[in-house]
Each structure stands twice: as structure tokens, then as C-alpha cells.
Amino acid sequence: MIKEPTITTLGGRVTCPRCQAVSKRSKQQCRNPSERGKNNCRFHGSRSTSAKTLEGKKRRDNARYVHGRETSALRDARKHKLRELRELEAVMLEIGMI
Ligand SMILES: [Zn+2]
Structure with a gap:
């Protein structure tokens, strides 16, 4: 599976880094933007220190x-x-x- 590095939000006005987590169940990449300076979104471990x-x-x-x-x-x-x-x-x- 090829992970997409960016995601476009706000009706195509903003492009930002995309969460790199992949679902165990659906095998699809998470569709949330990643946290600033991190590879994952807040649901997939970016808040962990x-x-x-x-x-x-x-x-x-x-x-x-x-x-x-x-x-x-x-x-x-x-x-x-x-x-x-x-x-x-x-x-x-x-x-x-x-
Ligand atoms: Zn995520």
C-alpha cells in the first residue's frame, strides 16, 4: 500500500501532512491531518511524549x-x-x- 503524504482540506484550500496510520481492520490510511511536526494525528499517537x-x-x-x-x-x-x-x-x- 502506498501512503499519501498529504491531504487537502477546507474544500481544497489547504494542503497539509496526512496521518500515516493504517487501519488494522480496513487496511486504509487514516484521513486526518497529522499534528504539526509529527507523522500521525491526535488519535494515532502524536500526542504521546x-x-x-x-x-x-x-x-x-x-x-x-x-x-x-x-x-x-x-x-x-x-x-x-x-x-x-x-x-x-x-x-x-x-x-x-x-
Ligand atoms: Zn490518524
């Missing part, structure tokens, strides 16, 4: 959770345990226990 404190940065690095019940560390631990379980299951199948 990023994490400043060490604690905030750690929280940001761990932040791909939806409900706040999971962290990447928790998912990693689960992944390793499930791998262990699969290996055990393979061994049990091999020796005829199951």
Missing part, C-alpha cells in the same frame, strides 16, 4: 496486554511451561503411558 522515567519505560516495554492481567514475562513463562508439557507428552506417548 513517550515514557520518561525508568519505571515508565519498563512498563511500556511490557505493555502489550489488553486486560492488564498478562505481561510478556507471564506469557514467556507460560510458553516455556507449555513446551515442557509437550515434551513430556511426547515422551509419555513414546513409552506407551498414554
Whole structure:
């Protein structure tokens, strides 16, 4: 997909930088103008000033959770345990226990 760098607003009188965000759902580029000096509109992260404190940065690095019940560390631990379980299951199948 080729992103359009500008958008024309106010009935064609103003051309300004266009938000570069692309919808996950529709796969179309956002139609809002981007914030001044930024690549995205206010809905797509231009207002964010990023994490400043060490604690905030750690929280940001761990932040791909939806409900706040999971962290990447928790998912990693689960992944390793499930791998262990699969290996055990393979061994049990091999020796005829199951
Ligand atoms: Zn946008």
C-alpha cells in the first residue's frame, strides 16, 4: 500500500501532512491531518511524549496486554511451561503411558 503524504482540506484550500496510520481492520490510511511536526494525528499517537522515567519505560516495554492481567514475562513463562508439557507428552506417548 502506498501512503499519501498529504491531504487537502477546507474544500481544497489547504494542503497539509496526512496521518500515516493504517487501519488494522480496513487496511486504509487514516484521513486526518497529522499534528504539526509529527507523522500521525491526535488519535494515532502524536500526542504521546513517550515514557520518561525508568519505571515508565519498563512498563511500556511490557505493555502489550489488553486486560492488564498478562505481561510478556507471564506469557514467556507460560510458553516455556507449555513446551515442557509437550515434551513430556511426547515422551509419555513414546513409552506407551498414554
Ligand atoms: Zn490518524
